Amino acid sequence: MLTLANNLMLLAENAAETSEHSLVMPLIIGGSIMLTFLILLLITASFSNNHTMGKEDIELIDPNRQVGSLGAGR
Structure with missing residues (x-):
């Protein structure tokens, strides 16, 4: 690719x-x-970006879900 660009510039x-x-x-x-x-x-x-198209089972982030030692995914 670079040699083609160099040849074109020459x-x-x-x-x-x-x-x-x-x-x-x-x-x-x-x-x-x-x-x-x-x-x-x-x-x-x-x-x-083609791998994300057509997938309806993408898990969305739930803002009410508690994660960590206190919530443990409730």
Whole structure:
């Protein structure tokens, strides 16, 4: 992944040296790298939260329940 980013940055630098629009290509390539990273992060986050969906037997915390040596879970 890092070698791909390094190769794209070298490509952007070479394009910036030989082109009249010296800032357009690095901005496009850098923006596409950031957008790809954010999309991969979104996909990863959606899969990491997948185990909680569809479970209705999740035990909720009862604020009236006493826990400890005095209550012992009454």
